[in-house]
């Protein structure tokens with residue numbers, strides 16, 4: 001999604017949304033927002049399968065109508081096998097900044113029945129704030145269960161949604 005809002009002062013803001021899901025499997029690490037979380041299973045993927053960071057990258061790309069992460073980092077390319085999604089996020093931020101934008105704010109939600117994520121949210125926000133060059137006060141990460149309903153509730157996978165706003169550097 002790409003939406004441009006022109007405010008009375010002339011400030012141009014763009015917004016984008018992202019959504020991703022990965023399956024929970026044995027013998028994989030659970031990495032969310034760049035934090036390795038102790039759990040008996042982890043997320044399956046070509047990269048480290050950090051579903052939160054993937055949703056955020058798709059939101060950033062969506063704000064400028066630049067496609068999606070599968071187009072930028074194909075899942076058959078051996079360069080991305082096991083790669084840290086935070087490093088991919090830094091690459092996407094380089095692209096966003098090269099187009100003349102910086103992040104205004106991020107809001108996000110992780111859908112996971114287990115484990116309890118609250119103790120790890122502060123570190124996720126810190127990682128994301130550094131990777132996205134934005135103050136932690138502009139980085140929101142939330143967690144919810146789905147009350148045991150659906151694939152999240154059955155603990156078959158974890159999902160994440162993100163929305164970002166981008167500001168034009170020349171407007172600052």
Ligand SMILES: Nc1ccn([C@@H]2O[C@H](COP(=O)(O)O)[C@@H](O)[C@H]2O)c(=O)n1
Pocket residue numbers: 111112113114115116117118119143144145146147
């Ligand atoms: N994996 C999770 C899921 C939720 N939380 C926290 O618990 C609160 C209540 O969750 P509900 O799904 O019952 O609304 C939620 O607001 C989170 O703060 C969590 O830490 N880890």
Ligand SMILES: C[C@@]1(CO)OP(=O)(O)OP(=O)(O)OC[C@H]1O
Pocket residue numbers: 020044045046047048049050054069070071072073074075076077080081
């Ligand atoms: C992140 C990439 C990198 O190859 O691989 P996956 O970890 O499989 O994740 P997905 O959400 O399927 O997005 C595709 C790829 O961009």
